[in-house]
Amino acid sequence: MNKLSFHFSLNKNINYQEGSVVSKEIFKNKAGTVTLFAFAQGQGLSEHVTPFDALVYIVDGEADIMISGILYKMKAGEIIHMPSGSPHSLKANKKFKMLLTMMKG
Numbered sequence: 001m002n003k004l005s006f007h008f009s010l011n012k013n014i015n016y017q018e019g020s021v022v023s024k025e026i027f028k029n030k031a032g033t034v035t036l037f038a039f040a041q042g043q044g045l046s047e048h049v050t051p052f053d054a055l056v057y058i059v060d061g062e063a064d065i066m067i068s069g070i071l072y073k074m075k076a077g078e079i080i081h082m083p084s085g086s087p088h089s090l091k092a093n094k095k096f097k098m099l100l101t102m103m104k105g
Contacts (some may be wrong), residue, residue: 010097011060016040017038019043021037036098037097039095040098041095049087050102051085052105055079055081058079061096063092065092066084066088068088075088098099
């Protein structure tokens, strides 16, 4: 069976909205999900824990990501791993876009 593939520009497929967080799921299967996010300046996600490993790729802009009490100042082109069960949060000090890949173990 031939599986379909896709290709598109990460930066052009989601737009910033003032005062909001925008998300767009672009892939999902039994092993996990890939979601594109756009955070307006000042927006973020409060501290939480997930049962999945995650990779975050910063597509555009800059973000502060806190993982298990350690602050990471991230910018476009950088990637970071968030281990399952580790408390994490993030904040857009400037607007930014990220690609979140969540992997079930």
